[in-house]
Amino acid sequence: MSEGKYVIHATIRAEGTVARKDVIGAIFGQTEGLLGEGLQLRKLQQTARIGHVDVNLNNNKGRSQGRIALPSSLDQVSTAVIGAALETIDRVGNSKATMKVTEIENIQSAKRDHIIDRAKELLLAIVNSGTDESRNIIDEVKAVLTLDTEVEFAEMTAGPNAQ
Structure with a gap:
């Protein structure tokens, strides 16, 4: 996961049981069109400006929670904007969900x-x-x-x- 200059670390909580693919789908789907042409996550991933989205989930008693790590080789401002966009995600699959960025790690530092x-x-x-x-x-x-x-x-x- 050391690709890029930064890693956006976030937590996720969902009111239902969700799968890793649902979380990744929500990240790409709900941020699409939100940030403008220059920060489309699919295009950024195709050009290796953002890396593989790492999702670790625990499903317990009908709820899900976990951690997300998203490497970025973009500048600080663009990386922060993408981090803020993750926090706008309110649904994963059929479940209400919240994402909270806990840290943007400076890999070079x-x-x-x-x-x-x-x-x-x-x-x-x-x-x-x-x-x-x-x-x-x-x-x-x-x-x-x-x-x-x-x-x-x-x-x-x-x-x-x-x-």
Whole structure:
């Protein structure tokens, strides 16, 4: 579902039992002609300006509720207009229904946040491993100074400069 720049997230509640295809039909059918020629959802989907409508429904005791996700590669204004249009849908199949946009997610912003977080993790890994390697190199070089240079002085082990 990461196609596009934005994802319109919405909830749906219907007074009857509805199917996924009914919800999708209502989205395309009830917004048709409402937004003008430039924002016809069918045409926008054919040109990949909006993506696949993802619908998750739960039917319980003769009522339905669920979540809708609609990816958009349109600009912010057009995406917001489509989101507002979803809220005008009042019937799904034979049932009264309401849709409410809960969020318009900025996918690029979410990707940037992920990139920043991951870059921090990678940088810390580099810094931490580099510090250990630097210490190991320094310790190895220092070891040359004490290697095979021990002398006995007053029945004790001492360095080469002991007198």
